[in-house]
Amino acid sequence: MSKLQPVRGTRDIYGAEARNMAAVVETFRRVAGSYGFEDIATPIFEFTEVYKRPLGEASDIVSKEMYTFEDRGGEDITLRPEFTAGVCRSFISEGMQQNLPCRLMSNGPAFRYERPQKGRYRQFHQINAELLGQDAPEADVDIIAMAWRLLGELGLADKVVLELNTLGDKESRATYRETLVRYFEDHKGGLSEDSLRRLSSNPLRILDSKDDADKKIVATAPLMSDCLNEASRSFFERVKAGLEAVGVPYVHNERLVRGMDYYTHTAFEFVTTELGAQGTVLAGGRYDGLIEQLGGPATPGIGWAGGIERLAMLSKAGKTPARPIIIMPMGEAATLKAFEIAEDLRGIGAIVTSDRGGNLKKRLNRANKARARFAVIIGEDELSGGVVTLKDLDNGEQRQVSFADLAHSVKAGV
RNA sequence: GCGGGUAUAGUUCAGUUGGUUAGAACGCCAGAUUGUGAUUCUGGAGGCCGCCGGUUCAAGUCCGGUUACUCGCCCCA
Numbered sequence: 027m028s029k030l031q032p033v034r035g036t037r038d039i040y041g042a043e044a045r046n047m048a049a050v051v052e053t054f055r056r057v058a059g060s061y062g063f064e065d066i067a068t069p070i071f072e073f074t075e076v077y078k079r080p081l082g083e084a085s086d087i088v089s090k091e092m093y094t095f096e097d098r099g100g101e102d103i104t105l106r107p108e109f110t111a112g113v114c115r116s117f118i119s120e121g122m123q124q125n126l127p128c129r130l131m132s133n134g135p136a137f138r139y140e141r142p143q144k145g146r147y148r149q150f151h152q153i154n155a156e157l158l159g160q161d162a163p164e165a166d167v168d169i170i171a172m173a174w175r176l177l178g179e180l181g182l183a184d185k186v187v188l189e190l191n192t193l194g195d196k197e198s199r200a201t202y203r204e205t206l207v208r209y210f211e212d213h214k215g216g217l218s219e220d221s222l223r224r225l226s227s228n229p230l231r232i233l234d235s236k237d238d239a240d241k242k243i244v245a246t247a248p249l250m251s252d253c254l255n256e257a258s259r260s261f262f263e264r265v266k267a268g269l270e271a272v273g274v275p276y277v278h279n280e281r282l283v284r285g286m287d288y289y290t291h292t293a294f295e296f297v298t299t300e301l302g303a304q305g306t307v308l309a310g311g312r313y314d315g316l317i318e319q320l321g322g323p324a325t326p327g328i329g330w331a332g333g334i335e336r337l338a339m340l341s342k343a344g345k346t347p348a349r350p351i352i353i354m355p356m357g358e359a360a361t362l363k364a365f366e367i368a369e370d371l372r373g374i375g376a377i378v379t380s381d382r383g384g385n386l387k388k389r390l391n392r393a394n395k396a397r398a399r400f401a402v403i404i405g406e407d408e409l410s411g412g413v414v415t416l417k418d419l420d421n422g423e424q425r426q427v428s429f430a431d432l433a434h435s436v437k438a439g440v
Numbered sequence: 441g442c443g444g445g446u447a448u449a450g451u452u453c454a455g456u457u458g459g460u461u462a463g464a465a466c467g468c469c470a471g472a473u474u475g476u477g478a479u480u481c482u483g484g485a486g487g488c489c490g491c492c493g494g495u496u497c498a499a500g501u502c503c504g505g506u507u508a509c510u511c512g513c514c515c516c517a
Contacts, residue, residue: 031508034508034509085515086514086515086516087515087516090441090515091515091516107516108516108517136517138515138516138517140514140515140516141441141442141513141514141515142509142510143510143511143512144510144511145517146515146516146517150517151517152517153517154517220513220514223514231515236513236514237513295517302511302512303511303512303513304516304517306516306517307517308517309516309517310517330517331517332517333516333517334517335517336517337517354475354476356475385473385474385475385476386475386476386477387473387475387476387477388477389476389477390476390477390478391476391477391478392477393477393478394477394478395477395478398477401476401477403475403476405475407475415475415476417476417477419477419478420478422476422477422478424476
C-alpha cells in the first residue's frame with residue numbers, strides 16, 4: 027500500500043517548523059533592512075545557461091544536481107539551485123549598474139537533486155543577500171557583520187563559528203592551484219579515490235577532505251597564504267582588520283574553499299557542530315568576475331546565503347501565536363450578532379474565531395484544544411438582555427458582559 | 441552515485457526460541473449534563489505488521505529483492 031506522500035527530498039512544512047522558518051525570514055528581513063538592503067524576487071527558474079556558466083560545468087551542482095528540463099516551448103530551463111547567479115542576471119537585465127551600490131535581499135526555495143539527509147533537502151529554502159558594486163574589502167566586512175548580527179538575533183552567537191579564508195584574486199588563485207596540483211601529484215599514491223578525482227576537477231577541495239590519509243598529506247600541503255600576491259594579501263588584511271573593528275569573531279581557516287567557481291578573495295562560512303554532517307548554516311564570499319562573465323558590465327559583488335531549515339532547526343525562534351477568543355453563538359439571531367462581536371474584538375487586536383457547530387460541550391472542548399483564552403457565549407437569553415456570557419477558560423469563571431463593554435473586558439484580561 | 445540502520449493503529453512504540461483471535465500509551469469518537477471545557481469513569485472505532493517473492497505444516501518474526509525514511513560518504517545552505 028503506497029501512501030500518498032511528497033516527492034523524495036521534499037516535505038510539508040507546517041506547525042512549529044513553519045513558525046520557526048518564518049521567524050528566520052522575518053528576522054533576516056528586519057536585520058538586512060537595517061543595513062540598507064531592499065527586496066528583490068527573481069524567478070525560481072531561469073534559462074539553464076544562467077546557472078551553468080558561472081557555476082562551472084565541472085561543478086557538482088551543474089554536473090549532477092540541477093533540476094533541468096525543456097519546457098513546452100523548447101526552452102532549456104533550470105530550477106534555481108542557488109540565488110546568486112539569478113540575482114546577477116537580474117542586475118544585468120534591469121540595468122541596475124545605473125544605481126550602485128545595490129543591496130539586494132531575497133528568500134525562497136532552491137532545488138538540488140541530492141540524496142536527502144538531516145538538514146538537506148531537494149527543495150530547500152534560503153535567505154540571500156548580495157551587495158553589488160563595491161570593490162573595497164570594507165564591503166565584505168559590512169555583509170559579514172550583517173550575517174553576524176542576524177545570527178545573534180536568532181540566538182545563535184554561541185552555537186556558530188565564523189570560518190574565514192581568502193581565495194585571492196584570479197592571479198593568486200591560479201598560482202595556488204598550480205602549486206597545489208604539483209604538490210598533490212607528488213603524493214598521488216597516498217590520496218583517496220575521491221581526492222584523485224578532485225585533483226582534476228577541483229583540487230582546492232582536497233584541502234577539505236575528511237579522509238584520514240588525505241588529512242596527513244593536506245597537513246603539509248602548501249598554503250594559500252604563501253601564494254597570495256600583494257594586492258590579495260592586503261585585501262584580506264583589511265577584511266580582518268574590519269571584522270575586528272566591528273567586533274565579529276572569526277577563525278582563519280586556510281583549508282576553507284568554495285564549491286562554486288566564481289568566488290574570489292573572501293570566502294566564509296558560519297558553521298555549527300549541532301547539525302551532523304550539514305554543519306554549514308550560512309556561507310558566502312566575493313565574486314568579482316561573475317557579472318562580467320554573464321555578459322554584464324564589470325561589477326564587483328559579494329554575498330551570502332543562509333539555509334532557512336538549518337537556521338530554524340538551531341534557533342527555534344518561532345513564537346506560538348497569541349491565544350484566541352472563540353465566539354459560540356446559539357441560534358440564528360445570535361449567529362448574526364456574533365459576526366459583529368467578532369469584528370469588534372479583532373479591532374482591538376484579538377485573534378477571534380467562531381464555532382457554530384454542535385452543542386456547547388463540544389465547542390468548549392474544541393476551544394480548550396485550541397488553547398483559547400476566552401469563550402464568548404451568546405444565545406437567546408443573552409441576545410435579549412444585550413449581553414454575552416464571557417467565560418475565562420483558565421479558571422472556569424464566567425459572567426455577563428454587555429455588548430458595549432465586551433472589548434474593554436477582554437482587553438483588561440478579565 | 442556509494443555504505444550502515446529502520447519500516448507494526450492517527451502518533452510514539454511493545455510483540456518471547458517462528459505457533460493459531462497482533463498489544464500498550466497517547467490521540468480520536470460516543471455516553472455519564474437538555475447551554476458549560478480542560479479532571480474522572482464507561483464504552484467504541486481504527487492495522488493486508490511498507491511492498492513483492494522465497495523457506496516452512498505454520499512468517500509481524502527467518503532469507504532475498506524492492507520502495508520509503510534515516511545516519512554517514514560525496515557535495516553543499
